[in-house]
Amino acid sequence: MKTLKSLVQGRWHEADSGFANLVNPSNGETVARASSAGIDFPAAYAFARDTGGPALRALTVARRGELLKEVSRAIHQHRDELIALSLLNSGATRKDAKFDLDGATGTLAYYASLARDGGDARFVSLDGGMQLGRTARFWGRHLLVPRQGVAVHINAFNFPAWGFAEKAAQAILAGMPVITKPATSTALVTERCIEIIHEAGILPQGAMSLICGSTGDLLSLLGGQDVLAFTGSADTALKLRSYPNLLSSNTRANLEADSLNAAVLGPGVSDDSDTWDLFLADVFREMTQKTGQKCTAVRRIMVPSDRLASVREALCDRLSGIVVGNPADSSVNMGPLSTADQLQDAVNGIALLRESAELVFGTGERCDGVGAEPGTGFYMAPVLLEAGDPAGSPTLHQHEVFGPVATLMPYDGSPAEASRLVAMAGGTLVTSLYCDDQEFVESFTAETGAFTGRLYLGSKKMADQAPGSGVALPQSLHGGPGRAGGGEELGGLRGIALYSQPVAVQGSRPMVDKLCGEFHSR
Numbered sequence: 404m405k406t407l408k409s410l411v412q413g414r415w416h417e418a419d420s421g422f423a424n425l426v427n428p429s430n431g432e433t434v435a436r437a438s439s440a441g442i443d444f445p446a447a448y449a450f451a452r453d454t455g456g457p458a459l460r461a462l463t464v465a466r467r468g469e470l471l472k473e474v475s476r477a478i479h480q481h482r483d484e485l486i487a488l489s490l491l492n493s494g495a496t497r498k499d500a501k502f503d504l505d506g507a508t509g510t511l512a513y514y515a516s517l518a519r520d521g522g523d524a525r526f527v528s529l530d531g532g533m534q535l536g537r538t539a540r541f542w543g544r545h546l547l548v549p550r551q552g553v554a555v556h557i558n559a560f561n562f563p564a565w566g567f568a569e570k571a572a573q574a575i576l577a578g579m580p581v582i583t584k585p586a587t588s589t590a591l592v593t594e595r596c597i598e599i600i601h602e603a604g605i606l607p608q609g610a611m612s613l614i615c616g617s618t619g620d621l622l623s624l625l626g627g628q629d630v631l632a633f634t635g636s637a638d639t640a641l642k643l644r645s646y647p648n649l650l651s652s653n654t655r656a657n658l659e660a661d662s663l664n665a666a667v668l669g670p671g672v673s674d675d676s677d678t679w680d681l682f683l684a685d686v687f688r689e690m691t692q693k694t695g696q697k698c699t700a701v702r703r704i705m706v707p708s709d710r711l712a713s714v715r716e717a718l719c720d721r722l723s724g725i726v727v728g729n730p731a732d733s734s735v736n737m738g739p740l741s742t743a744d745q746l747q748d749a750v751n752g753i754a755l756l757r758e759s760a761e762l763v764f765g766t767g768e769r770c771d772g773v774g775a776e777p778g779t780g781f782y783m784a785p786v787l788l789e790a791g792d793p794a795g796s797p798t799l800h801q802h803e804v805f806g807p808v809a810t811l812m813p814y815d816g817s818p819a820e821a822s823r824l825v826a827m828a829g830g831t832l833v834t835s836l837y838c839d840d841q842e843f844v845e846s847f848t849a850e851t852g853a854f855t856g857r858l859y860l861g862s863k864k865m866a867d868q869a870p871g872s873g874v875a876l877p878q879s880l881h882g883g884p885g886r887a888g889g890g891e892e893l894g895g896l897r898g899i900a901l902y903s904q905p906v907a908v909q910g911s912r913p914m915v916d917k918l919c920g921e922f923h924s925r
């Protein structure tokens with residue numbers, strides 16, 4: 404059986420005890436094991452900080468961008484091999500695996516492209532400056548200076564490639580070394596990506612380390628120059644942000660957590676319009692892509708009461724075309740959930756939601772998968788629920804079922820009622836609104852904007868270009884308030900601010916301008 408290794412202090416470490424098994428969710432067979440036992444975490448941390456950090460900071464921003472481009476290319480060259488690993492360890496269909504891998508290489512390439520105009524700048528400045536004195540001789544600007552610690556990245560199981568790559572792209576471009584830790588259950592793809600990068604010798608020594616298994620005492624080593632960026636459940640986020648050393652030294656912590664994202668159908672969208680088609684296509688995709696295991700998946704579908712029956716019928720019709728099973732079978736278009744625990748959590752979660760909603764599609768129980776031995780694998784068909792009284796059912800807005808599950812919620816067709824329902828989740832990553840009525844869009848935005856990190860406005864004018872509400876495009880911010888973790892990632896060059904100290908520089912204009920250079924984030 405394959406034993407995953409960690410990359411620390413510039414060399415591979417293989418544990419000899421304390422293993423957790425990685426399983427093929429399509430048949431329940433063990434495919435690898437992982438453990439971080441025996442890692443000297445203080446030495447691993449010090450190597451990244453003292454070897455990787457100075458090496459990255461010595462490079463221009465443009466050179467760091469070139470390295471990201473090479474990393475993107477190296478991973479892309481192994482695309483087929485990585486897709487096969489994803490099928491084996493995540494139960495992803497080929498389409499889902501490509502979504503993860505192309506998201507990873509695309510984000511790396513995007514950040515590389517942002518640095519192309521960096522010239523010989525070693526810093527990114529936030530602005531072109533402003534007059535501070537009586538005349539323009541006394542001038543001020545804001546500069547992003549790389550932090551001199553380590554960026555520790557802890558990722559969720561659902562995007563083993565994209566998850567590590569999007570965080571690493573921002574940190575490395577900013578000039579910070581990374582220690583990345585994938586979720587153990589799906590670490591096979593991440594381990595191979597890091598191996599590919601290491602073998603290609605692209606990054607300076609110590610710029611990228613990997614922990615497979617537990618983080619040991621790593622987090623208790625972090626201080627004021629370090630960054631912790633986490634993606635996962637709200638429960639784990641709370642545990643991590645409560646480390647006393649992180650609190651006492653004000654370590655930057657960026658948390659991306661659970662989110663009960665909403666898709667809202669506006670009033671007056673007729674069944675034969677492009678907006679209607681986009682709404683249905685997006686909701687269907689967001690329920691079933693990656694078996695609903697996406698932080699940006701749609702969990703709540705808000706529909707004017709007089710359109711409820713049409714939406715229910717159209718969605719049930721689409722969902723009946725889903726073939727659940729082993730992605731190795733070509734007829735399958737939705738794979739299993741990633742682990743036995745995820746399946747059990749989904750079954751329990753649906754039972755809880757059913758206390759406030761009716762089942763209108765699916766069973767909410769494990770099923771056998773096409774192309775899999777009966778009784779093996781962690782399969783579940785899509786589930787659509789319908790709430791009679793969404794405003795009086797807080798559980799429907801607070802309990803995230805991380806699977807192919809969503810709840811239909813009628814509302815009175817007003818922006819105020821739709822916004823109230825959206826806000827009941829206490830903060831989401833993305834809210835999508837399908838509507839061609841500008842007045843409704845403006846009222847809805849004013850009421851809902853404070854409760855969501857991204858507003859995706861589906862309408863007939865953009866329907867043929869939209870990638871869907873679930874895609875975290877690197878150009879746009881990713882993260883949401885409150886329950887969603889309160890984090891901010893991506894958003895173009897804004898993404899590197901997490902890994903930098905913003906410094907207000909004040910002085911004579913020529914001196915400040917020469918120091919800060921011409922490379923602005925906006």
Ligand code: NAP
Pocket residue numbers: 557558559560561584585586587588616617618634635636637638639640642643658659660661662697698803805832887888
């Ligand atoms: P999780 O159980 O919270 O685990 C996330 C990561 O935290 C894993 O790498 C896990 O490692 C690690 N971890 C757990 N306890 C830890 C501890 N005490 N110290 C250090 N690391 C620890 O979440 P998950 O089940 O992997 O992911 C599903 C959740 O992630 C869902 O709730 C989903 O909404 C959320 N998610 C959010 C986003 C976003 O961008 N906001 C994106 C994707 C997923 P082990 O695997 O080794 O336990």
